[in-house]
Amino acid sequence: MGAVKTKRMPRAVREQQMLDAAVRTFGQRGYTAASMDDIAELAGVSKPLVYLYLNSxxxxxxxxxxxxxxxxxxxxxxxxxxxxxxxxxxxxxxxxxxxxxxxxxxxxxxxxxxxxxxxxxxxxxxxxxxxxxxxxxxxxxxxxxxxxxxxxxxxxxxxxxxxxxxxxxxxxxxxxxxxxxxxxxxxxxxxxxxxxxxxxxxxxxxxxxxxxxx
Missing domain, CATH: 1.10.357.10 (Tetracycline Repressor, domain 2)
Incomplete structure (x- = not known):
């Protein structure tokens, strides 16, 4: 699978997009089963970007x-x-x-x-x-x-x-x-x-x- 391409947008907007994806993933799968890969894919961003914005x-x-x-x-x-x-x-x-x-x-x-x-x-x-x-x-x-x-x-x-x-x-x-x-x-x-x-x-x-x- 190739790298996820992201559009340039304000940091605050991108962060909320990631949080929306995280809430959906955590809510439906629970903390343990949810992965940062799943969250990144749902948000349409790369996993390193999720870590960059939101740490661990x-x-x-x-x-x-x-x-x-x-x-x-x-x-x-x-x-x-x-x-x-x-x-x-x-x-x-x-x-x-x-x-x-x-x-x-x-x-x-x-x-x-x-x-x-x-x-x-x-x-x-x-x-x-x-x-x-x-x-x-x-x-x-x-x-x-x-x-x-x-x-x-x-x-x-x-x-x-x-x-x-x-x-x-x-x-x-x-x-x-x-x-x-x-x-x-x-x-x-x-x-x-x-x-x-x-x-x-x-x-x-x-x-x-x-x-x-x-």
Whole structure:
């Protein structure tokens, strides 16, 4: 096989092209099975160029983890507007989360499956991302949780626990939704919204929370 020919382009653009290829490869094959040759071929560049731009395989994977984590947090934050009722803010946050993970399934696999299990350094990156999301959700659902429980004095640690539970459920549901044909981001968000907002009792009694009109 001859050398890969590359077109001259700005470094930043070329680097993002390589990262896109790396996320796709790591997401679909995992860290161990992914090779720098595969990543270079998918990016349309030579392997030496990948090493020149992004150093080692570990450095490349760490960069992918950080990029995908930053993008996910930004997407959730951008999806929530201040002003609407508490249930609408929670809905908007969940919908933003599931929309992003559905649109970037390889990035989600890198974060939720591969980075957690490959090594302590990578797991720490995901832990930091998760802590940021939990902190944001804790703030986001504080009023929602108190309203749902009709308790204006609901302790902060209870709100934090609800946030942890909600984020954990969202993570698992996102992985399931991406692996299940026909499940949309909106359906996944509505499923979790019913569980979190309406409560199991209301849900079982047929009093399900309904998403706002499109």
């Amino acid at each position: 395989k570990d450095d490349l994977f760490a960069t992918c983890v950080r990029r995908e984590a930053t993008a996910l947090v930004a997407a959730v934050r951008a999806g929530v507007r201040t002003g609407p009722p508490a249930d609408r803010q929670l809905w908007d946050g969940l919908l933003a989360f599931f929309t992003h993970t559905a649109e970037h399934p390889d990035g989600w696999s890198v974060l939720h499956l591969h980075a957690r299990t490959h090594g302590e350094v990578f797991a720490a990156e995901v832990t930091a991302m998760r802590a940021e999301i939990v902190a944001f959700v804790t703030h986001l659902i504080g009023d929602a949780a108190r309203a749902a429980h009709h308790d204006p004095d609901l302790p902060d640690h209870d709100v934090a626990g609800l946030a942890e539970a909600l984020v954990g459920a969202a993570e698992s549901l996102a992985t399931w939704a991406n692996a299940t044909p026909g499940v949309t981001a909106r359906q996944a968000a509505a499923t979790l919204m019913n569980f979190a907002w309406a409560g199991l009792g209301d849900l079982m009694a047929g009093r399900a929370w309904s998403p706002p009109p499109v």
